[in-house]
Amino acid sequence: MTLEVPTKRQAVILVENEITDMECNASLLMILNTPLILYIIDHLLTQNVEQIFIACSLENKIKISTIIQNRYKSKVVQFIVCDETKSSGEIIRQISENSQLESDELIVIKGDVITTLQLDPILQFHRQNCRDGHVVTVVYRKNHIVNESRSDDDKTIVIIDGLTNRILKVDDRKIEKTNRSYYLRLSLNKETPKIEVHGDFMETGVFIFTRQGLSLFSDADNCDMNEFPEMFYPRILENDITNFKLHCYIAKDNEYSVRIRDIATFRKVSTEMLQRHGYPYTTDLNVFGYDYNMYGHNVVSHASSKVPLKILQKSKNVLLCERTTIGINTRLNNSVVCSDCIVGEGSNIEDSQIFNGTKIGKNVQIISSVIGNNCIIEDDAIVSQKYLCENTIFGKDGIEKSTKPNDQLFTSRVQKHNASSLLRSGSACINLIDNDSDDEEQNSRDEDKQQPFSVFRSTVKKFIEAYFINHEKHMLLTQITSLKATFNYSMSETVSAIIEAFLLIGDPNGTKTTLQQLESLETSWEILEKFTTNCDEQVEILFYLCEFCDDFKYFEPTFIYILHALHENEVISEDAIWKWKEDCSNSEDYSRFIELSQGFLTALKNAQNEEGDDEEDDDDEYEYEEVEEDEE
Structure with a gap:
């Protein structure tokens, strides 16, 4: 059984600590000088959350109300005032008793979270698992190779079913032992063909609760909110009678989410945001x-x-x-x-x-x-x-x-890096390229070092995806310029990779037709104008476009639209188009693209003829005026 999609998406923000200076609770670059509570609310609203409830003390409500002022409608952002925010049980009881909270996929987020998580896939995962006693979806993210945002004493171990992501055991004891022993119920060992032990999972502070799952924590009077709900994992997982289940969702590599626990973590998280998202x-x-x-x-x-x-x-x-x-x-x-x-x-x-x-x-x-x-x-x-x-x-x-x-x-010469290190590379990439050398042996060695074009395209696509999210055109231009030099590919290959990325990710939700998808790119084509190329390179781009449409057949009927967009935005000149047509005429592989673009080529030819006629008329008028002056 899968849960039905609720009519209204709801979320609860747990503000467990007293707010002393909300202006300091902000992360470097992305939300500098932005109160953290505003960042969380805005992020939830962008994820189509219709109602947000802030669970906090009366004192914090006064402070948060001052920060929010009249920024949000009262029906969108509401408060659940708790007399004792140190008690998880008190807060959960008040949340459970709130008649407006009806969702079986209630989003619960800690009040000290910096996140870029997309909620749609998380909620879909939650619905798929809401059967046979599933009560909570816990969202984790995997550590980076160098993880600065994990607290020094955070040594959480999570044991899961590798096939379903069901959580079998969680151990977050703050102990210094490097070796630990774990025992699972015999029934779990029999039911689980693939067991995975993870020490690389980090809490994100984001959870999805069912109504039944929320009620399990109503007696948590002796638990500080800082420890909720992690402190209760063992009680749920080890209860043979109830057989409740927890599942974990693992955030994607390009998503970020971490809690700001203390000033040291704040500094580390700020640095991660700086390096992974800002620059x-x-x-x-x-x-x-x-x-x-x-x-x-x-x-x-x-x-x-x-x-x-x-x-x-x-x-x-x-x-x-x-x-x-x-x-x-x-x-x-x-x-x-x-x-x-x-x-x-x-x-x-x-x-x-x-x-x-x-x-x-x-x-x-x-x-x-x-x-x-x-x-x-x-x-x-x-x-x-x-x-x-x-x-x-x-x-x-x-x-x-x-x-x-x-x-x-x-x-x-340019030092090549594997794709996984590109985002952390920099000065090592900025080295001399000698394109004018006659040393064939050295050139062949450089070609051997050159990474496959598929890796280059994949890396360009990552930056284009980021552009569609933040629309920072200035950053994209600099990043692509640096990528081009690092991989040592030509300008035509660079532009071709950008075009492919535009076409493939122009519809991230998959809800548009191909033509609608292309029309949505109308304001994005102008970026390619910055990467000016000569006529021969433009011809190469057109041939690459033919190969792209050959690989992705559903783009072939819209080839003429793409060609027109490139011409309108001065990426492809008329001279390049005529030269491409001439070259295509001599090849059976590309002749069908000439047929597809025949209407556009005819209109282009007519426009050129009209311009030529207008110029001749202007010349004749000028000569006539000169003759009249001579006669006088």
Whole structure:
């Protein structure tokens, strides 16, 4: 039996501790200076939660009401006031007795959670398991390879059925033993063909309760809310009579959720948010200490950096690392400036990444660019949509010169990384690429190092997915520029990968027809204009588009629409289209795409002829006027 979808999605936020300063309960970058309670409410509302109940003390209700003010309708956000918030039983009883809470999939979230979890798949998982005594869905996330947000004494062990994700045992004892022994009921051993033991699960502070599951905790008078509901897992799991079941949902790799338990965890979580969400494609910034200062508008600066306060106050979405000096009257937005950099006065840095040891002169413009290690940008230079390899001098006239000796050119080529480390890579990727070399042997070695195009496409797709969520176009341009240089693929291959990502993820919910999906991309095609290409590369892009439609047959009928969109947004020129047509005419494999686009090609030809006729008429009129003047 599967639960029916409730008519109204409801959630309860458990605010268990006294609020002393809500402005401090905010995470770096994503929600800096945003009260945590507002962040949680806004996130729930974006997940189509229609009613939110805040369970808290009377004192906290007064404080939260002041923060919320009139931001939400009274029917959307309501309070459940509890006399004793230290008692789980008291809170749960009041929640259970609330006549408005009728859902059998009640979302319960702790009041100190930073999360990007999508609730739809979690609720679907909960419904599928709501049979045979299932009462609670616990949401975990797996630790990253380097996990900074786990508390030092958090050694939770979770034993599950590897096939159904049913929780068999939970041990969260704070003990120092490295070896532990666990015993499961004989019946569980017989019923469970695949048992998994996990020490890499982290609590997210998000749970889904059935009405019956909620009532199990109503006698939890001696339990602090900080320990709810984890403290009661053993009682539920080891009760042979009731046979209640818990299941766990494992968050996806691109989702984030963690509790802010204390100031130390707050700092660690802030760092994770910084590296994984704020500036994902930068070097391992190592900002785990207390020497980074936070300012308004998502500005973070190391204490050892020399930056005028006025610049910090006016900047937005900026990270300044150790020993960096910024001159007066400099503008910084949506950028990362790594260690030991100097930026001259009057410069402007937008949507860019500046790596270690770079010297930037006065009145320099750097827009949507990636600058490698130890570069020198001369005064009054304009760097727009550029990728500068390390040890490059960029002059006012736009000429690039390398400061490395010739014998070091080949040893400093792009270092390739496996896909799993790309999000944590950075300075190692910013190395010299020598495309003009005649050394065939060295070139062949580089080709061997080059990662498959499928890996490149997959990585581009991740950034495009993030763009569809946050619509940060400036970040996307910089990230794709850096990716292109790291993988050492051509501009046409880069644009092709972006087009494929647009087409494949333009409809994340799968609710649109193919044509509707393409129409929804109308405002996104303009991004490709930033990656300008020559005519030959544009022809390559069109052939790649043909191959894409050949692989994904359902896009083939809309080939003409895609072609028109690329032409309208000046990604593909008319010269490239005619050259592509000529090349296709000589190939049976692509001839059908000429037939598909015949209407568009005819309209394009007619438009060109009309423009030519208009120009001739203008010329004739001009000559006629000159003749009249001569006669006079």
